[in-house]
Amino acid sequence: MTNGQERPGAAGYGGTPQQNPYGPSPYGPHPYGPNPYAQPVPPHQPQPQPYAVQPQPQPQPYPQPGPQPRAVLPGPLPRRNRSVVLLQFVLQWIYAPLWILALVGVFAVLLAAAIFSNYGGEGPSSDGWLRVNRSFVPPRRLRAELTGRPEDWERYVTPVLRRRIAAAEANHAAGGGRLQVDLSREVSVELAVRLYRGLGAQGVARIAERFGWQGAPSGTDAERVRLVRRIPAPAALGAPSPQDPPAAPGTPWGPQPGRFAPLLPVIFLLQIVYVPVYGLLTFWVNRTEPDHWERWGARWTVGPRAFRAEFTGSRAAWDRHVRRILKREATRELGRTADSYGRLVAPDGTFLRRIQLHRATYRGAGAHRALCIAAEQGWTLDPAFVPDPANSLRLCRPDHR
Structure with missing residues (x-):
């Protein structure tokens, strides 16, 4: 049974949502180990085929929780008159x-x-x-x-x-x-x-x-x-590696078709009215998706920083835009103290920094290109989430107290 809110690949009640909507992947170990993106593949080794599975041992940075005891819950309440x-x-x-x-x-x-x-x-x-x-x-x-x-x-x-x-x-x-x-x-x-x-x-x-x-x-x-x-977390992340050839345009990981350039100034002006009204109408609504605005509202806007990149379609302009947003999100995340992660800090002081890049940030560059830029700074795909390049990239980087 569906409720009109599931995205493709999400299982209904009673079953684990589909874990691999884009096929298997050559991912290395979890980010708690060495960063596979920061280490180029040696020339004498053959390049792995894109989206091929390479089984890797998964380290356990945290003690695994045991079976949860059944909660004692109250019984029926008295009938109303x-x-x-x-x-x-x-x-x-x-x-x-x-x-x-x-x-x-x-x-x-x-x-x-x-x-x-x-x-x-x-x-x-x-x-x-x-x-x-x-x-x-x-x-x-x-x-x-x-x-x-x-x-x-x-x-x-x-x-x-x-x-x-x-x-x-x-x-x-x-x-x-x-x-x-x-x-x-x-x-x-x-x-x-x-x-x-x-x-x-x-x-x-x-x-x-x-x-x-x-x-x-x-x-x-x-x-x-x-x-x-x-x-449970996905068993395998279906995604290309930064060392793989660039993803083809129009594919989930590749650059997306740009919007008609002369229409962008019109969209830019109309969103001055559209964005406040949209925000007002959804201010009191319980969102059924955690990134509701990025999935629906942002698709019909163009930010002032992304305007030049989208208007020109220049790869260099898109790269600058991705790097600018990545730096902003990383600075904000690195400003958090380790204590703010609470129960998500391992006994040895290891924890994951997490950031998210939205589709509007890398629309013309492609999710794979954004992943390559993020890998230069040690960010990898978050193993707790199924990759969803059509909407956002969830990235993580290990840190210590």
Whole structure:
């Protein structure tokens, strides 16, 4: 089942997202060992075929976590009064439309304030009073609320949980998830108690186990249940090496076709209006992808620094632009202290510096060329992420305390 947010190659719920969308790769050891990009291939050795697999032993810089104990989760909660549930169900058809109209009015006022008075304050959160559905009892849940039977609650919760899990795994495929010390990533889902009251957190965890997920402690929040799944790092990175011949134009790793040059000044002027409106419309939206702007918004803009490179199509101009952005991101990352990495620092003091170059940075140069430039400074593809040159390059470099 898909939710319209998965990218090609992302598996649905219950299965690990596809690990190798671009084919196998000649990658060397993980970045904790010697940097294979900084060492040119000796002339007497034959060049490896692009995208061919060379199995490498994978060092373990961190102690590997053992099996996680099953969390002790609370059971079903007391049933709500039937009369209150029926009264809420009847009245919601009156107050819900009024609530929505009021929200539209508030949004119009904030939009006018932002345009005419340079209002810079924070708007209402989408997790707060904007969500009228928090007090809405859908007809599908009414039966479960009235009967209180676990089987009715399970029939209601299962499709809701299925959609949440599919969205979370699509988020992982887009680069989301919490990094772990073993380079895996943990994705999580939370359900409010109103969605599973008669089933209990234990029942929700039991349903989640069918999809490969498990329950986890939700801390001090007794009104939610938290579900997690740890997805291992890719076994092999399907990507060319910097020593490989340049990728062909139009391929995922090669230069992308440039936009019509006379149209770029028009885009540059229109984005003065487009970018603020886009930002305002998405300011309160819960993004389903961690780099939502780079995947959708940035495709229709041209930055002032990239304008010359894209307008001329010059390789030298694109190289200068990539180096400029790489230097900016590296300076920002190297400014972080080792203590800020917390649990991601190995016992011997080794940790990974991580940066990200977006598609708009290397559009005309190609992801492979950007990878070659980054390799000059010791940056390699991050082994915790599946390479996605059509959208961004996630790079890493080992460092020590």
